[in-house]
Amino acid sequence: xxxxxxxxxxxxxxxxxxxxxxxxxxxxxxxxxxxxxxxxxxxxxxxxxxxxxxxxxxxxxxxxxxxxxxxxxxxxxxxxxxxxxxxxxxxxxxxxxxxxxxxxxxxxxxxxxxxxxxxxxxxxxxxxxxxxxxxxxxxxxxxxxxxxxxxxxxxxxxxxxxxxxxxxxxxxxxxxxxxxxxxxxxxxxxxxxxxxxxxxxxxxxxxxxxxxxxxxxxxxxxxxxxxxxxxxxxxxxxxxxxxxxxxxxxxxxxxxxxxxxxxxxxxxxxxxxxxxxxxxxxxxxxxxxxxxxxxxxxxxxxxxxxxxxxxxxxxxxxxxxxxxx
Amino acid sequence: xxxxxxxxxxxxxxxxxxxxxxxxxxxxxxxxxxxxxxxxxxxxxxxxxxxxxxxxxxxxxxxxxxxxxxxxxxxxxxxxxxxxxxxxxxxxxxxxxxxxxxxxxxxxxxxxxxxxxxxxxxxxxxxxxxxxxxxxxxxxxxxxxxxxxxxxxxxxxxxxxxxxxxxxxxxxxxxxxxxxxxxxxxxxxxxxxxxxxxxxxxxxxxxxxxxxxxxxxxxxxxxxxxxxxxxxxxxxxxxxxxxxxxxxxxxxxxxxxxxxxxxxxxxxxxxxxxxxxxxxxxxxxxxxxxxxxxxxxxxxxxxxxxxxxxxxxxxxxxxxxxxxxxxxxxxxxxxxxxxxxxxxxxxxxxxxxxxxxxxxxxxxxxxxxxxxxxxxxxxxxxxxxxxxxxxxxxxxxxxxxxxxxxxxxxxxxxxxxxxxxxxxxxxxxxxxxxxxxxxxxxxxxxxxxxxxxxxxxxxxxxxxxxxxxxxxxxxxxxxxxxxxxxxxxxxxxxxxxxxxxxxxxxxx
Numbered sequence: 001x002x003x004x005x006x007x008x009x010x011x012x013x014x015x016x017x018x019x020x021x022x023x024x025x026x027x028x029x030x031x032x033x034x035x036x037x038x039x040x041x042x043x044x045x046x047x048x049x050x051x052x053x054x055x056x057x058x059x060x061x062x063x064x065x066x067x068x069x070x071x072x073x074x075x076x077x078x079x080x081x082x083x084x085x086x087x088x089x090x091x092x093x094x095x096x097x098x099x100x101x102x103x104x105x106x107x108x109x110x111x112x113x114x115x116x117x118x119x120x121x122x123x124x125x126x127x128x129x130x131x132x133x134x135x136x137x138x139x140x141x142x143x144x145x146x147x148x149x150x151x152x153x154x155x156x157x158x159x160x161x162x163x164x165x166x167x168x169x170x171x172x173x174x175x176x177x178x179x180x181x182x183x184x185x186x187x188x189x190x191x192x193x194x195x196x197x198x199x200x201x202x203x204x205x206x207x208x209x210x211x212x213x214x215x216x217x218x219x220x221x222x223x224x225x226x227x228x229x230x231x232x233x234x235x236x237x238x239x240x241x242x243x244x245x246x247x248x249x250x251x252x253x254x255x256x257x258x259x260x261x262x263x264x265x266x267x268x269x270x271x272x273x274x275x276x277x278x279x280x281x282x283x284x285x286x287x288x289x290x291x292x293x294x295x296x297x298x299x300x301x302x303x304x305x306x307x308x309x310x311x312x313x314x315x316x317x318x319x320x321x322x323x324x325x
Numbered sequence: 326x327x328x329x330x331x332x333x334x335x336x337x338x339x340x341x342x343x344x345x346x347x348x349x350x351x352x353x354x355x356x357x358x359x360x361x362x363x364x365x366x367x368x369x370x371x372x373x374x375x376x377x378x379x380x381x382x383x384x385x386x387x388x389x390x391x392x393x394x395x396x397x398x399x400x401x402x403x404x405x406x407x408x409x410x411x412x413x414x415x416x417x418x419x420x421x422x423x424x425x426x427x428x429x430x431x432x433x434x435x436x437x438x439x440x441x442x443x444x445x446x447x448x449x450x451x452x453x454x455x456x457x458x459x460x461x462x463x464x465x466x467x468x469x470x471x472x473x474x475x476x477x478x479x480x481x482x483x484x485x486x487x488x489x490x491x492x493x494x495x496x497x498x499x500x501x502x503x504x505x506x507x508x509x510x511x512x513x514x515x516x517x518x519x520x521x522x523x524x525x526x527x528x529x530x531x532x533x534x535x536x537x538x539x540x541x542x543x544x545x546x547x548x549x550x551x552x553x554x555x556x557x558x559x560x561x562x563x564x565x566x567x568x569x570x571x572x573x574x575x576x577x578x579x580x581x582x583x584x585x586x587x588x589x590x591x592x593x594x595x596x597x598x599x600x601x602x603x604x605x606x607x608x609x610x611x612x613x614x615x616x617x618x619x620x621x622x623x624x625x626x627x628x629x630x631x632x633x634x635x636x637x638x639x640x641x642x643x644x645x646x647x648x649x650x651x652x653x654x655x656x657x658x659x660x661x662x663x664x665x666x667x668x669x670x671x672x673x674x675x676x677x678x679x680x681x682x683x684x685x686x687x688x689x690x691x692x693x694x695x696x697x698x699x700x701x702x703x704x705x706x707x708x709x710x711x712x713x714x715x716x717x718x719x720x721x722x723x724x725x726x727x728x729x730x731x732x733x734x735x736x737x738x739x740x741x742x743x744x745x746x747x748x749x750x751x752x753x754x755x756x757x758x759x760x761x762x763x764x765x766x767x768x769x770x771x772x773x774x775x776x777x778x779x780x781x782x783x784x785x786x787x788x789x790x791x792x793x794x795x796x797x798x799x800x801x802x803x804x805x806x807x808x809x810x811x812x813x814x815x816x817x818x819x820x821x822x823x824x825x826x827x828x829x830x831x832x833x
Contacts (some may be wrong), residue, residue, distance in 0.1 A: 035733060065735050070511075073736075076525060105366075106510075106523055152778035152783055160516035185779045186513045188508065195673045201470035202783070213676065323516055 022266030024087050026059045031090040033074030035067045040091035042291070043255050047089075047119065056274045071096050073106040078260055079112045079155045085260050086267035086306070089116065094162050095104040097307060101314035101325060102160060114268055115307045116257040116277035121296030122208040122226035122290050124166040124251030128151075129197050130220055132204075137225035137245045140204065141174035148181035154202040156190035156211070160323040163190070163206045166227060166251040168317050170242055173249040180321045194221065208253055209236060210292040227251035232294055252296050260263070289290045326458050335683025338385055339691055347382070348688050352695045355397020360707055361718075364545070365414035366398035366598075366638070367654040367761060371541035374534055374724050375729020380623040382731025384666040385681045388558060389688040391662055392642075395655055396448060396692045399638045400700055403440045403631055404707055416598035416634035417487040419606045423626025430622050434704075435568040439624055440631040441700040442573065443580050447632030448693040450584030451591065456686060458592070459675075462647040464658060469648075471779035471810055472791050476800035478773035481650045484593070484807035485762050493812075495758045502758075506531055513771075515777040526738045533661035533767055535730060535743050540760050541658075542726045543747020548754070549719050555564060576628045576650020577615050578607055583632025590633075591640020591652055598653060600638040605633030646670055646682060650769070654761030666735075699789065759827055 028051075030044035031116040041063065048061030064211050073212050074090055090113075100110045125156050126137060133139040134151075145152050155163030160228040164184045171179060185202055187193040190211035197205040198220045205212070205221065209232065215221035225242040226232055232239065260270060278284050288295070298306045318324040338344060351373070358369035358735060373394050402417030407424035420440065427436040469477070485500055509520045510530025521527040562688075586608060591663035609629035610619045616624045641652035642659075651657035651668040663670055667680050675682055676773035730743050777791075784790035792798050 066434045067529075068738075069525040070734060072525045072528060102516075104518075104528070106525075149785060158511055158513035159518050161513075183782045185782055186775070188513070189667075191673050191677060192669050192671070195467065195671070196470070199470070 006192050022086070022264065024057050024059070024267075024270070026087070026274055027085045028057050028059065028061045029062055029085075030063050031044070031074050031078065031088060031240060032063055032065050033067065033071035033091065034095075035065060037256065039093060040071070041065060043091040043119070043257075044089075045092075046287045046291070047257075047278065050278055050287065051225075051274065053283050054278060054281055056277065057172055060130045067194065070104065072099065075105050075113070079108060083260050084262035086263045088263075089257045089271065090260055091186035091255070092228070093255050093260050094310070096232055096258075097310045098160075098162050098165065098314050100228035101311045102318050109222050109305060110311045112280050113258040114261050114263065116259055116268075116271050117279075117300055117303050118254040118296055118298060118306075119275065119279055119284070120293035121252035121254040122210050122292070123224050123232060123294055124163075124253065125205075125207060125209050125212060126167070126170060126222045126225050126227070126242075127197070127205045127207075127212060127216075127223045128203065129198070132222065134204070134224060135239065136284040137170065137174075137242055138186060141176060141223055141247065143172055144182060145176045146175065148176065148178040149183060150183060150278055152203045153206050154185045154187060154196050154204070155206040156193050157283075158186050159184060160321070161186070161316055162251075162253060163193075163303070165314060165317055167206045168321065169251055169313075170225070170227065172245060173242070174247045179317075197221070209239075209294075213292070225249075228294070254296050255293070276300060297317045329455060331679055331683045332687060334680065335685075335686040335687035336691075338680050338684030339389060340686040344386050344389050344688070347386050348393045348692050348693055350392040351393025352397040352400075352692050352699060355399075355698065356401035356404075356699060356707060357397075357710055359398035359401020359414060360393065360403075360711060361401075362405050362409070362411045362678070365402075365655075365657055366395055367389075368541045368545060369394050369398045370655055370658045370662075372535045372545075372726070374658070375538055375542075375726045375732075376555035377662075378534075378729040378732045379725060380579070381732070384668060384678075385518035385661065385684045387666065388659075388681055388685045389657055392685050392688055393692045393695075395638060395659065396409070396635075396689060397696055399448070399635050400441065400444045400696045402634070403444065403627075404437065404704070405711060407436045407440065407627070408708065408711070416419055416602050416637070418599070419602045419630035419633075420627060420810045422606070422630075423621070424588045425624050426620070426622035427624070427627060432567065432622065434566045434626070435572075436627050437704045438566055438568050438701055439576065440575065440627045441704070441725040443583065443628040444578070444635045444700070445693055445697040446580035447584040447587055447635030447637075448689070448696070450581065450640060451588040451636035452638075452686065453644055454585075454588040454592075455639045455689070459643050459647050459686075460684075462643060463675040464649055468796070469587065471776040471783060471796075472794060472797045473800065474776040475773060475780055475791060476797045476804065477648060477650055478776065479771050480800050480804040480807060481765070481769055482773070483804040485765060495756075496762050497761035499753070499758050499760070500766040502668070503768075504770035505766075506536065506763075507767045507770040512820070514775055527735065531742070531767075532665070532731065532733070533764070534665050535682075535739055536746050536767055537658055537661055537728050537744025538730055539743040540750035540753075540763065542722055543744060544750030544754055544760075546719050546723050547734070547747060547751040559818075572624055579625045579628045580632045582608065583629045584636040586788070587636025588640040591637030592643045593652065598634040598641065601637030601640070602630035602634040605629040605636075642689075646674065647672070650770070651765065654764070657761060657764045657768060661764065664768075667795075671759060756773060781784055 025212040030048055032041040032044040034040045038125045044063040051057050051061050078090055097250055099105055118203055128134050140151060153167045167184060168179050171182060190207040194205050196202045198215060212221055226239045227242050229250055231241055232236050307323060350565055355369055370391050373391060400789040402412060402414040403420045406412045406417045406420040410425040411419050412421055423437045424708055426459050449493045485496055509527055510526055512520050541772045544697045583605035589652060590601040590604055606629045609625055613625060617625060619626045641656045645651045645656040645660050727740060779789050792801050
């Protein structure tokens, strides 16, 4: 404990050295663009705790919930009312980039904020029922290529949402055409979609690995591919990736932050470093482990580019399936 | 056996001091709400929803609280039926028929006591039925595909007016309003925005809870302001308990019959507790025949409807928990609460949220015992509360409503919206348009639309898939019957039922 404390003090000291010009004093606000209890709320609360543990903030980190329009209300608030706030972090994830790409925040785009960094991810999976004829992703995608209507997918997001996009990313990587013809059934959440796949009404499930744990353990669901760069750690290490089956599809649902564009440069670089320090800390590793988060942390210099690429990719895909005109 | 294990785990959840405290509180408040004329169980639960959010209760505690309120309201309804000849809620209507005559003969205390016991028996039978039937039905529900679900929702809408519905046209208007409201927001099947007018706050659609609290609780306040019924009722005398053991034993068969019949009518969609108490009473009258003095203060005339409506209240939970289709107005409100707690009712809930489902079922059993204990010695206290002017009660309700809704999403927009719903609810009630079908339309409309879309995607646009399976076909037939029967049997039933009072627009 003692050693850990000292280490984190050293780490904190290192950060404050690199950004000596600016350090947050007093209360820091973390805006969760949803009701308490969801993923964004979790991001704010757990990061807030670890930031305080590591003494990266001298005051407290207060989580403020601002639900609405799938994050749109909080985005508009940050852009218009808090444009120069140095002490505001806003929780974000792939859902944010998806909505930005699909122009669902009217009059706003990804350039209007500063993307700070990611702190882990939940990876996409494609799974089938235990009695399905498809043993792996290649077989599944061969069927899709032969007849796009032959495999029906179910997921927990709206049409055009992240779960639907993962199917399209995989199908596109596998070389399928006629993407708009692939049937996708949207349910209110992953659980509902999975029970239809397990019950045999729908052929395949698209979702995140964390949703499927229960049905994986009971053996009712077979994961044909994880959409990650490499195999996932721990109990998921048996699950094949899409990449090793020759289909270059990656779908991380990352969790991270953006902050106001007009904040001072010192503050921005302070928060980027703080997120790096936090990600490297033992405390954060513990949080990731107990909440099923999988390592994902593009280097600070690359994160902005990563977000822009993701937005662009999603925009292209959405255009291709006719969701955007 | 497996069920028993789950039930034990449920008891472990429900018996923690924290949850037990809320069950007791809910049972008490529920009885109070039930005995105040005009405030039915649906209103009662709607009014308590914001409290659950204000206090930041965990899901299982929130559900235990609301279920206890529900059960309590079913008990409480009888008090004003017996003492004032005004049913506290619609299901308690039949209790007036023999309860009030008993009270006039100076046997008010007996009527209250025996009806509490009958409520207990009915609630117990209904809950046992729920425990046996729900897991079976939940497993069966896994075989439901989109086409079957579509037919099931169709059935729910077809039987919406219920056999007791007064004006079918107004029911249709109400349900349509609900469905219209539910289309606001991003449509999940197509990803397109509908009726959002570029207002960010409307993108996620309209929260059911907001609509429910506005329609029920805020409109209640407006009614109060209008009528200024600041004065309480005159004090009533309950008299002494003269109930004998022999009389009580005599009513046992009545209790059993009432409880079972009530449970069955509760399970049927659309029928609900009113039908449960009505059928129990009518059957009892026929079984006992000339030996009884029904209508003049026969003790069995009090027992039968009370056992019936409490049996039905547990029965109505069966389709709500297993299929996500509420069997009555109050269970619709409970369904909305479950959804906003991010719990999807249906087969999955019995495995993924077993602690909540079984905690709630165990709480129903415990609640019934608590209610029996509360209702026998404390009956005098509730009678006193009947004479408390509502001017002390409604401001508290309003305050809790505002704080609760604000604490859900921290948005002032939602508060304005809730008030708008309250004003709308006030005018709708003035027009005698029932509110419960609005809630059902709001809840079930999108589900029905979604399943229709899914069925058609799966069949590649072939409409016949909707009635292709025997199960779906059966549901279509029942839905058809549900639509036609009220026209054939309804007027007859209603004439016999309406002896006591005009139907309140806010009913179970």
